[in-house]
Amino acid sequence: MSDLAPVLDHLDRSIDQSLERLFSLLRIKSISTDPAFSSDCREAAEWLVEDLKSIGFEASVRDTAGHPMVVAHHEGEGPHVLFYGHYDVQPVDPLDLWNDDPFSPSVKEIEPGRKAIIGRGAADDKGQLMTFVEACRAYKAVHGKMPCRISILFEGEEESGSPSLKPFLEANAAELTADFALVCDTGMWDRETPAVCVGLRGLVGEEITIHAADRDLHSGEFGGAAANPITILARALAAIHDENGRVSIPGFYDGVEETPENILKSWAGLGETAESFLNPIGLAKPFGEQDRSVLELVWARPTAEVNGITGGYTGAGFKTVIAAKASAKVSFRLVHKQDPDKIRAAFRAFIEARIPADCSVEFHKHGGGPAFQLDYNMPLVVKAQGVLTEEWSKPAVAVAMGGSIPIVGDFRRMLGMESLLVGFGLSDDRIHSPNEKYDLTSFHRGQRSWARILDVLSK
Structure with missing residues (x-):
């Protein structure tokens, strides 16, 4: 912990500055689906390049047939990781349902004792990707180096189907291949329970x-x-x-394959029932396989x-x-x-x-496309669960997702890399909807979590 403790302290002291940096990025209207915002997408890519250069990355804007990629590298000892995120955002329509300008971010108290960052892209995915960048920044500020060799890939077309991504990966496979990838476009089980996603349908x-x-x-x-x-x-x-x-x-x-019994037991411990899952949408009884729990139905069947x-x-x-x-x-x-x-x-x-x-x-x-599934006992998953549990003080759960993140499959098929999926979004973040938000706790402790993950990977 001797290397890690001062990094965590630095992140705690620098939360205001990290918020200002995030706000600067959130103000950029990088809507990838609308050609009217093409220059804004490039501006976001250029902003990220300059920010990464400021902490010692060799970073550049890479042109594609669509919006540009951001690629960055920083030398370090130990394993080589590739971190992926996306800087583009969804359109803001209907604008009249926003309480404030979607591109004028702010921190607001959304309920007693709970503050959140409000603005388009706060959770999907600018706030998420900046948690990792801030962890890298803190390591560099405290130790003058990174805990391991780090590459970064930020794309600008995730919200519009990623048409340029596969050609870019194919053309730059040698440069982007690492020991494994880190992906932040996922979430926690709830506000207090961190999660590692090990399966995507x-x-x-x-x-x-x-x-x-x-x-x-x-x-x-x-x-x-x-x-x-x-x-x-x-x-x-x-x-x-x-x-x-x-x-x-x-x-x-x-x-x-059948889900391991210990994993099913951990899912049962989350307290989700058919009623709690279905009642909010006006239903009561599961419709699929009758001998399966609701979480098994949506995560593993x-x-x-x-x-x-x-x-x-x-x-x-x-x-x-x-x-x-x-x-x-x-x-x-x-x-x-x-x-x-x-x-x-x-x-x-x-x-x-x-x-x-x-x-x-x-x-x-x-x-x-095929499903993505990691071994629940994979050392990378177990290590991540351990340090997330230390940060959040509740056991980190290995979860799956009913949807898909195509880049994860591309990393496996095209670059031969497995991916560790850790994110700090919440189910009420209103991504793709008016009044998108990202809990301030998610942003702050997300930074600390990535610092812990980088530290344990370096060892």
Whole structure:
């Protein structure tokens, strides 16, 4: 602790200065989805480069076909880590729902004894990435060096699909490959319980269209004789799940592993029930596999969901037709070692087997990628849990996420790196919404947490 203690003290003394630096970054309107803000995105990248240079990084703005990347390196002993974050933000619409200017950040008391940083990007992801930068700054100020070799990659298109990221990783693989990556775009379990994310679900998206007659038909003239593609579609979609909520597609569970009992026990200790999870959205009973807890369902089990259905007449009034075609959009969330290509092929075969001989079906691919899963006992995860527990005084939990962070899969597939996912966002941070916030405690103790993680990695 001798190397770490003065770093933590420095972070405590410098919180006001670190806030001012964050505010400077938050004032930049780096909205990546709107071309009108292209110059602002470049300004944010340039601001980060100058800030990183001020603490000894070799940093530069790297142009892409879209918004620029920020790449920085600092020498050090021990392992080589690559830290990833993004400086772009979501649009602020609807502006009239903001209590203040979204690009005029401030600290406000949101409830007695609880203060938060208010502004677009405060939690997603500028506040998060600056927790790491401030930890590096404190180490350099106290010891004159970094605890390990550090590279940084900040992108400016995460909120618009990261179109330039894969080409950039491919072109700069040798420079960016490290022992492992650090990713901060995640959160805590609650305000007092830190978390390490060890699993992210993958995704397969499919659109299907069933064709029957060569035109819409009068249901009185042809009803009972002509195939109805809406009925065929509905039957096929209904067959995807059995009466216990399991997916019926053959081979769907290939590669799905059981979550270790000790992890399930730790999740049970978090106190989340089906009622506490579903009641806020007006529901009460889990719909998926009946023998699983709600956290296991959303963190560690695969899903098949129908996201939209169209067909026939859906306008005002009534029109008695048998539609010529019907369509549906279906998505699958994948876990563990499920193969997206095999899932897609199995789904298509499942649907094709339910199409009458005189009808046809066409499929349209809507992207996909595998799940990300770390070993729960991986030394990197265990070390991170240990130091997070020291900082927050509550046991750090190993969690998973129902959604996806594509960069994590890209790091594994393209650079051969595993990723440690640690973040300090909270479920009420209102990311992508008006009045986005980041708890002041998250910002301050997030810095201290990264300092602890860097320290333990150096050893």
